[in-house]
Amino acid sequence: MDAILLQVLNGLDKGAAYALIALGLTLIFGTLGVVNFAHGALFMLGAFCAVTINRALTLEKVALSETQTTAWGTPLEIRTPYAQEWFGDFGLTIIDYSVPLSILIAIPFMLLVGIAMERGLVRFFYKRPHAEQILVTFGLAIVLQEIVKAIYGANPIQQDAPSIVQGAADIGALFGDPGALVYPWWRIVYLIFSGVVIAAVFAFLQFTTFGMVVRAGMADRETVGLLGINIDRRFTIVFGIAAVVAGLAGVMYTPILPPDYHIGMDFLVLSFVVVVVGGMGSLPGAVAAGFLLGVLQSFASMTAVRDILSKVGIVGLDQIIIYLVAIVVLLVRPRGLMGRKGVME
Amino acid sequence: MGGFKSKIDRRTLLKGTAAMGAAAFASPYFFTKGASAYVNEPTGSSVTFGFNVPQTGAYADEGADELRAYQLAVEHLNGEGDGGLLNTFSSKELKGSGVLGKKVEFTTGDTQTKSDAARASAKRMIEKDGAIMITGGSSSGVAIAVQSLCQEAGVIFMAGLTHSNDTTGKDRRRNGFRHFFNTEMSGAALGPVMEANYGNDRKAYHLTADYTWGWSQEGSIKKYSEAIGWETVNAVRTPLGAGDFSQYITPVLNSGADVLILNHYGKDMVNSLTQAVQFGLRDKQVNGKNFEIVVPLYSRLMAQGAGENVKGIFGSTNWHWSLQDEGSQAFVKSFGAKYGFPPSQAAHTCYVQALLYADAAQRAGSFNPCAIVEALEGFEFDGMGNGPTLYRADDHQCFKKVLVVKGNENPTSQFDLLEVVQEVPAEKVTYDPTGDEFAGDLGACNAG
Numbered sequence: 001m002d003a004i005l006l007q008v009l010n011g012l013d014k015g016a017a018y019a020l021i022a023l024g025l026t027l028i029f030g031t032l033g034v035v036n037f038a039h040g041a042l043f044m045l046g047a048f049c050a051v052t053i054n055r056a057l058t059l060e061k062v063a064l065s066e067t068q069t070t071a072w073g074t075p076l077e078i079r080t081p082y083a084q085e086w087f088g089d090f091g092l093t094i095i096d097y098s099v100p101l102s103i104l105i106a107i108p109f110m111l112l113v114g115i116a117m118e119r120g121l122v123r124f125f126y127k128r129p130h131a132e133q134i135l136v137t138f139g140l141a142i143v144l145q146e147i148v149k150a151i152y153g154a155n156p157i158q159q160d161a162p163s164i165v166q167g168a169a170d171i172g173a174l175f176g177d178p179g180a181l182v183y184p185w186w187r188i189v190y191l192i193f194s195g196v197v198i199a200a201v202f203a204f205l206q207f208t209t210f211g212m213v214v215r216a217g218m219a220d221r222e223t224v225g226l227l228g229i230n231i232d233r234r235f236t237i238v239f240g241i242a243a244v245v246a247g248l249a250g251v252m253y254t255p256i257l258p259p260d261y262h263i264g265m266d267f268l269v270l271s272f273v274v275v276v277v278g279g280m281g282s283l284p285g286a287v288a289a290g291f292l293l294g295v296l297q298s299f300a301s302m303t304a305v306r307d308i309l310s311k312v313g314i315v316g317l318d319q320i321i322i323y324l325v326a327i328v329v330l331l332v333r334p335r336g337l338m339g340r341k342g343v344m345e
Numbered sequence: 346m347g348g349f350k351s352k353i354d355r356r357t358l359l360k361g362t363a364a365m366g367a368a369a370f371a372s373p374y375f376f377t378k379g380a381s382a383y384v385n386e387p388t389g390s391s392v393t394f395g396f397n398v399p400q401t402g403a404y405a406d407e408g409a410d411e412l413r414a415y416q417l418a419v420e421h422l423n424g425e426g427d428g429g430l431l432n433t434f435s436s437k438e439l440k441g442s443g444v445l446g447k448k449v450e451f452t453t454g455d456t457q458t459k460s461d462a463a464r465a466s467a468k469r470m471i472e473k474d475g476a477i478m479i480t481g482g483s484s485s486g487v488a489i490a491v492q493s494l495c496q497e498a499g500v501i502f503m504a505g506l507t508h509s510n511d512t513t514g515k516d517r518r519r520n521g522f523r524h525f526f527n528t529e530m531s532g533a534a535l536g537p538v539m540e541a542n543y544g545n546d547r548k549a550y551h552l553t554a555d556y557t558w559g560w561s562q563e564g565s566i567k568k569y570s571e572a573i574g575w576e577t578v579n580a581v582r583t584p585l586g587a588g589d590f591s592q593y594i595t596p597v598l599n600s601g602a603d604v605l606i607l608n609h610y611g612k613d614m615v616n617s618l619t620q621a622v623q624f625g626l627r628d629k630q631v632n633g634k635n636f637e638i639v640v641p642l643y644s645r646l647m648a649q650g651a652g653e654n655v656k657g658i659f660g661s662t663n664w665h666w667s668l669q670d671e672g673s674q675a676f677v678k679s680f681g682a683k684y685g686f687p688p689s690q691a692a693h694t695c696y697v698q699a700l701l702y703a704d705a706a707q708r709a710g711s712f713n714p715c716a717i718v719e720a721l722e723g724f725e726f727d728g729m730g731n732g733p734t735l736y737r738a739d740d741h742q743c744f745k746k747v748l749v750v751k752g753n754e755n756p757t758s759q760f761d762l763l764e765v766v767q768e769v770p771a772e773k774v775t776y777d778p779t780g781d782e783f784a785g786d787l788g789a790c791n792a793g
Contacts, residue, residue, distance in 0.1 A: 003599045010595050017589075071666065071674065072681020076758070154405035156615045158652035168625030179630075182598065184623040187591070256623070257588055258615055258650050262403065266588045301592040303579065303600060318592065319555075319584045 002172065002180045007298045013187045015294025016194035020249035021267055022274040022286035023201060024242035030218045030281040031235045034122055034133050040268030041141040042110065042243045046250025047259035048148055049109055050102040051157050057083050057095045097162045099255055106251045107244055114243025118236050141264065149261040156258035161186040186255050193252050197245060198287055204241075205283070214238055218281070273326050279339025289337055293322050383713045384499040384793030385475045392447040392712060394419070394699065395476030397467050397491060398505065400455040403586075403612050404483040407646055407691045411481050411505055412453065413684055414692035418699035421679070422449045429679040430700060433672040433728035438707040445706060456482055460490035467491050471498050477712050478503060480698050483691060485509035485558040492521035499793025501714050503698035506691040508610075508642055509558040510565070513742035514783040519790040520714055522721055522741045524701065525694045528558070529782070530774040531641045531661040532565030534747040536573055538659060538767060543604065543637055545574035550602035552593055552617060554609050555582040562608040564782070566641050570606075578602040583613070590617040594624050603631040605638045614640060615650035622654040643750055646689050648762045655752030655762060662748045664693040664730055665765055673730040687760050697729045701736075715790040733771070739778040741787065744771045 083091030172180030278285030399408035424441035454466025488507035
C-alpha cells in the first residue's frame with residue numbers, strides 16, 4: 001500500500017512537470033497554431049535564470065592567502081561571497097533562497113523572451129506549413145542551447161533547494177507509521193507550485209476579459225478580428241505567458257535535476273507526446289494527460305509490476321510505456337483524450 | 346621472338362595473371378600507396394598526432410580537459426614548458442626534442458560521444474590530416490568503435506577514458522592500447538573496502554545504465570559484492586540519459602535493500618545520486634543498518650555537479666590530483682600553472698597515453714605501428730602517477746594501482762571533492778586475460 005501511494009505521489013510529481021510544459025505548448029498551438037519546438041529551450045532558459053541568479057548572489061571576493069599555496073605553487077585563493085561580506089547572515093539566507101527568489105527575475109525575463117521570440121521570428125511563419133515552423137523553432141532551440149553551453153559549459157550545475165525544504169518529509173508519520181512513506185520536501189513544493197501555476201493560467205483565461213478575448217480568438221480568430229479587437233497583440237502576450245510558464249517550470253525544477261544545456265530537449269519529446277495524448281489545442285487535456293502519463297510511467301517501474309511483466313516475458317516496459325499508451329490512445333481516440341474537432345485535421 | 350611467344354600459352358598466362366593479382370592483393374600498403382612503409386609515414390620535419398575527443402555533447406567539458414592535457418603533452422615533447430612527466434618518467438628516451446627528431450604537431454576531431462561521428466572524425470584525421478596515431482575519447486562505445494577503425498586503417502589507437510572490460514577484453518585489437526582501468530579492477534578494488542566499511546551482511550540494489558559500460562560495471566560489482574557475502578536484491582536497467590530517476594529510486598525504498606549501487610557515469614550519475622539523496626536514502630535505516638550508496642566509477646568533473654551529495658560516498662577512480670607521488674605532483678604543477686586548476690583523471694590518462702606512444706616510437710626507432718606494438722607490449726614503467734605499471738602484452742591493458750576514493754566530508758577548495766581512501770596495488774586487481782568475461786583475440790598488427 002505504501003509502495004502504491006509512493007508511486008502515485010511520484011507519478012503526480014513527474015506529471016506536474018510534463019503538464020506545465022505541455023500547458024505552454026498547447027497555449028501557443030491553440031492561439032497561434034504554431035508547433036513550437038523551442039518550448040523545451042524556454043524551460044532550459046528558465047532553469048538557467050536560476051543558475052544565473054545563484055551565480056550573481058554567490059559572486060565571491062577573492063583574496064590570496066599569504067601562507068598557503070595550491071598544489072601547482074600559486075597562492076591559495078580564499079573566497080567569500082560578497083552577499084555574506086556585506087549583509088552577514090542575511091546574505092547567506094538570500095543565497096539559501098536563490099531558487100525561489102529567481103522566480104521574481106524569471107517572470108519578466110521569460111515574458112520578454114517569449115514576446116521577442118514571437119515578434120522577432122515565429123510570426124513570420126504563421127502562414128507557412130507546420131513542417132517549416134518545426135524546423136525554424138527546432139533550429140532556434142539548438143542556437144539557444146549552444147549559447148548556454150558556451151557560457152555555462154556542458155556539465156550539469158547543482159542548485160540547492162532552501163535548507164528548510166531539503167531532505168525528505170516523513171509523510172507516514174502523519175498517519176502513525178513513521179518511515180513507511182517518505183518523499184522529498186522539494187518535490188512536494190514542486191507539485192503544489194505546479195498546481196498553483198496551472199490554476200492561475202486557467203483562472204486568467206476563464207475569469208478575465210483578456211482571457212475571454214483570447215478564448216474567443218482561439219475559437220474563431222477572424223470574427224474576433226472583425227469586431228475590431230487586435231487579437232494579434234493579445235496572442236503575442238499569450239506567447240509570452242506560455243514562455244513564463246515553461247520558464248517557471250524550469251526554475252523550480254533545478255533542485256530536482258541539476259540543469260545542463262540539454263535539459264529542455266529531454267523534456268520536449270515527452271511533452272509533445274503529452275500534448276498529442278491530451279488532444280491538440282486542449283488545455284485541460286494537456287494537464288490531464290501530463291498527470292496520467294506521469295503516474296503510468298511511475299507504476300510501470302514498480303518492482304511488483306516489473307516482476308509480473310518479466311514472468312510473461314516483458315522487460316523494460318517502463319522505458320516505453322508512455323509511447324505505448326500514446327499509440328493506444330491515438331488508435332482508440334484519434335483526436336486524443338480531449339481533442340476538439342477540426343484541430344490539426 | 347617466335348620461340349618466346351610460343352612458350353606463353355593461355356594456361357601460363359592465366360596462372361601468371363592470377364599470381365600477380367594475388368601478389369597485389371597480399372602486398373603491403375607501400376606497393377600500392379606510394380613508397381611509404383606504413384600509413385602516414387612522416388617524411389618531413391614533423392609528425393602529426395590525432396586527438397579525437399568530445400568537443401560537443403554531454404562530455405564536452407571532459408573532452409576540453411583531455412585536449413588541454415594533449416596540448417601540454419605536445420609542448421613537453423617539443424621541449425617547451427617545464428617538461429612535466431618527462432622528468433619523472435622511468436624511460437629516459439625522450440629528451441624534449443620531439444619524437445625521432447621530428448617536431449610533434451597535432452590535429453583534433455570531435456567524437457560527439459557518438460560512435461559514428463567518432464569514427465568519421467578519426468578517419469578524416471588519418472586520411473586528410475595525415476595523423477600517425479589516434480588517441481582520446483570519453484566513452485567505451487566510442488573507444489571500441491574507433492579502436493576497430495584504427496586496426497583496419499593501420500594506425501595505433503591509444504584509448505582515452507574508457508572503463509568497460511570489453512575495450513581490452515572481447516573487443517581488444519593489436520593496434521589498440523588502454524592506460525585507463527576497467528570495471529573488473531573497480532570491483533576488485535572496491536570489494537574489500539565495502540566489506541571493511543559495511544560488513545558482510547548486506548543487501549544490494551543496482552541501478553544500471555542500459556549500455557555496454559553499465560552492464561560491465563554491474564557484472565563486476567555483483568561478482569565482488571557477492572563474493573563478500575552480499576545479496577543482490579534487484580538490478581534495474583535505466584535508459585541512458587533518463588534525467589529524472591525518481592521512478593527507479595522509489596522502488597528501492599521498500600525493497601529491503603540497504604545498499605544502492607549506482608552503475609551510472611557522467612550526467613546520469615549526477616542525477617541519480619542527487620535524487621537518491623533527496624529521497625532520504627542516506628538518512629534511512631534498513632535491517633538495523635545505515636543505508637549506504639556506492640558509485641563504482643567517480644569522475645571529479647561530474648562530482649562537481651552533484652555538489653554536497655557526494656560526501657562520504659565510496660567509489661573508484663584511475664587517478665586523482667591530490668596524490669603525493671613525484672609523478673602526480675609534477676603533472677599537477679605543470680597543468681595547474683598553465684590552466685589555473687588541477688587536471689581531471691581523463692586529462693591524466695590522455696597525457697600519459699600521448700607520452701607513452703611517443704616514448705614507444707623513440708625506443709622502437711620508428712613510427713611503424715608494428716614496431717610501436719612491439720615496444721609497448723610488456724613494457725614496464727614508473728613515474729607517471731600510478732606507481733609501477735605494466736602494459737600487458739596479452740590484452741594491451743595497463744596494470745597499476747587503482748584508487749578507492751570517498752566524497753570529501755570537509756573540502757578545502759572547489760576542486761577538493763574526493764579523498765583518496767586506499768591505493769590498491771596492481772597485483773590485487775590483476776586478472777586472467779583468458780577468463781570467460783575477458784577472452785578476446787588481438788589479431789595481427791596492421792601497418793596499413
